[in-house]
Amino acid sequence: xxxxxxxxxxxxxxxxxxxxxxxxxxxxxxxxxxxxxxxxxxxxxxxxxxxxxxxxxxxxxxxxxxxxxxxxxxxxxxxxxxxxxxxxxxxxxxxxxxxxxxxxxxxxxxxxxxxxxxxxxxxxxxxxxxxxxxxxxxxxxxxxxxxxxxxxxxxxxxxxxxxxxxxxxxxxxxxxxxxxxxxxxxxxxxxxxxxxxxxxxxxxxxxxxxxxxxxxxxxxxxxxxxxxxxxxxxxxxxxxxxxxxxxxxxxxx
Numbered sequence: 313x314x315x316x317x318x319x320x321x322x323x324x325x326x327x328x329x330x331x332x333x334x335x336x337x338x339x340x341x342x343x344x345x346x347x348x349x350x351x352x353x354x355x356x357x358x359x360x361x362x363x364x365x366x367x368x369x370x371x372x373x374x375x376x377x378x379x380x381x382x383x384x385x386x387x388x389x390x391x392x393x394x395x396x397x398x399x400x401x402x403x404x405x406x407x408x409x410x411x412x413x414x415x416x417x418x419x420x421x422x423x424x425x426x427x428x429x430x431x432x433x434x435x436x437x438x439x440x441x442x443x444x445x446x447x448x449x450x451x452x453x454x455x456x457x458x459x460x461x462x463x464x465x466x467x468x469x470x471x472x473x474x475x476x477x478x479x480x481x482x483x484x485x486x487x488x489x490x491x492x493x494x495x496x497x498x499x500x501x502x503x504x505x506x507x508x509x510x511x512x513x514x515x516x517x518x519x520x521x522x523x524x525x526x527x528x529x530x531x532x533x534x535x536x537x538x539x540x541x542x543x544x545x546x547x548x549x550x551x552x553x554x555x556x557x558x559x560x561x562x563x564x565x
Contacts, residue, residue, distance in 0.1 A: 317497060317540050320548040324537035327501070331508045331529035338512020339525070360510045367507050370500050371535050377492055378543040385487045385545060385552045389429075392480040393556035396422055399473035400564060405466040410458035414470075415564075417454060418477075421447040422561050425481070429554035432546055448478055488545045504532050 316323060396418060403414040424447060428440045455474045459467040511528050541548030 317492070317494075318544050318546070320537050320541040320544060323540040324533050327504075327536045328529050328533035330501075331504060331532055332526065334505045334508040335512035335515075335525040335529060338509040339515065340512075341509075342513045356510075356514070360507075360514055363503070363507050363510060367500075367503050367532075370503060371532070371539070374492060374496060374500055375535070375539050375542075377496075378539045381487070381490050381492075382542050382550070382552070384490065385484070388480065388484040388487045389552055389554060390556045392425070392477075392484050393554075393560045395473070395476040395480040396425075396557070397560040397563070399470070399477050400560075402470045402473040405470045406455070406458045407462060410454060414451065414454045414458075414474075417447055417451050419561070419564050421451060421477075422557060422564065426554045426557050426561060429552070429557070444481070448481070452478065492539070492543050501536075504536075508532075 316326070400415060400418050403411045403418065405411075406414060421444065424440055424444050428437060428444065431437050431440060451474060455467075455471050459471045508529060512525060515524055541550045545551060
């Protein structure tokens with residue numbers, strides 16, 4: 313389910329086809345019932361209205377979840393850029409040799425962080441993550457050695473800044489992992505399928521190819537596409553770009 317959500321266009325196609333087929337199923341059930349002299353329950357219209365209202369509320373709530381997670385990823389990208397830029401300045405508080413080493417490592421680290429945002433190949437991202445982990449160990453080792461060699465309030469400030477850099481990366485990664493749960497997708501899809509069956513059942517007098525049976529599946533498919541696009545950090549057109557990190561990198565280089 314998560315792989316499907318990472319491809320918003322595929323979500324749109326699959327959702328539209330599945331919902332349209334459910335509408336056709338509703339039409340078939342109603343016609344078969346009418347062929348045997350049956351009639352729709354008197355409360356069917358009330359049930360259909362309540363179901364569509366529930367579907368709208370759930371879609372809106374899920375959309376809100378996706379937007380909040382998108383905003384969270386943007387905020388952590390800005391915070392990480394601020395932490396790296398601040399530590400680059402604080403590195404000047406270290407002894408000259410340690411300051412030069414720390415700033416060189418920070419520039420390399422920042423370049424790798426930007427590449428991780430830009431890369432869409434999973435194998436390439438795995439290599440970048442390994443390089444980032446190595447650079448994190450080297451950065452902490454450089455600041456730690458300087459702080460232990462010359463303990464002072466200034467070196468402690470530089471060490472605290474490096475701690476913020478490492479923590480900000482962890483927060484950013486956690487925000488990228490924070491996605492809409494697959495169970496929420498499944499339940500929302502199930503409600504949408506049942507609603508389209510009922511819509512098809514309610515429009516039995518129309519032919520199966522009428523445009524009336526395309527409207528609701530199309531609207532829901534567009535809504536699902538938008539939710540998946542916003543919720544997917546890499547799979548859609550709406551993604552979080554490393555704008556703040558790039559701006560910091562320009563000042564460093």
